[in-house]
Amino acid sequence: MAGRSILIIAPHPDDETLGCGGVFAARAAEGCRVSVVVVTDGRHLFRLSRWKIETDPTPQETSDMRKNETRRAVDILGGRSGTIRFLDIEDGTLGRHVPAVSQTIAGILREAAPDEIYVTSEHEEHADHVAACAAVRSAMAATNSPAALYRYVIALPPGVTAGAVGEPFVAVDVAAHMETKRRAVRQFASHLTIVARGQTEPFFKDADVWVRPTETFFIQRQ
Template sequence: MRADAFFAALERMPVAPLEAILGTGGLVVVAPHPDDESLGCGGLIALACAAGRAVRLVVLSDGCGSHTHSRTHPPERLRALRETETLNAVAELGLAAGHLSFLGLPDASVPSGGPDAEAAARAIAAAARACEAGAVCVTWGHDPHCDHRAAAAIVALARPHLGNARVRVFAYPVWGWTLPPETEVGPPPAGVRLDVAQNIAAKRRAIAAHASQTTALIADDPGGFRLEPAMIDRLCGSHEVFVELPA
């Protein structure tokens, strides 16, 4: 299926309540970078926390690839900053700091296989067992970023170890929305849309907490990454989409 048809189909998926994703269990969100959790799943996290569900966030990469030429923010300082930003972001969504794991894999080089990927998969499985997860959500395997695709591969490695065969896995697109329309992305989607209209303000605050990615906070790297307002607006609509991935 072409990307334009795929995304049109996403907009026709049924709107469903939180229970359609989580069942009676908790939630694990896997983010390739610090900020993907807010961009793709901010509304879901807020709804799950408000409903009293156990939520865990696993951030795979250290986020140090966003400003590689900054002298004021060398890798260790940038890594610490991005972890702090993530803690501040999820606090806006209702998630406590103790429920985050930062795995520190290299930004732009998150592995899809091998020992480090297997270790990350075990960490995700441990998080799922800790919160008795009903669902694991990870970036879409067709997102045009190597780390997003690697995250999907790592969750596939984790599936046999989740501790509950009924744990469902869902993909959330982030950069997939920018794919050229003619890109082939596989079969039609199956999944749900989640109404997050009541959580848009909290989601925007969470995204804004990632100031290194949304503002000129790091001013000495003109080529550094910055999220465009139009992209943020695209991801802050009234619904988040979750594509179910078959076992």
């Protein structure tokens, strides 16, 4: 695996860690070059929550907070060998920007020539996650990329399991990297603590909600 190029596309500043942080850590430990592209700015985490908070923190403060959390997490997962790029599309609007984002990703594919690409799947509940997958597929088609495509799971619609989707998927063993992922997930204070005025509880009460021995990926049909 050493020397291979890995590209992880995250719709929001956190998806690279929550969805495939174990594989990220594994590939980095194997000597792969891991690059992360975060598509949206994450600014509406609190505004789009059930609390509908728009000040304290402001959207810009929220975006800055989440980007810094992601930088720290990527440093942990990649052993400071991972690189990160933010495209700064407005959080929650990615569906309106798929052609432009696809063009940007196509340029990254030409430059980085990744061997493996990871992105959220088109089966996700969140519209930004679905749009990210569409942008990556379009970019791969435009560049005739030979990379293996792995579509990771963050949150499928209620009641839907990977097995019920009807597509091939794999559960990758990342047990050896659980502690590294746990440390990375703990960087996301915006998720694990109360940081906004009017917020009554954290989004998640424990990092271990996201730390499991396996990570699930839909795989490309051959």
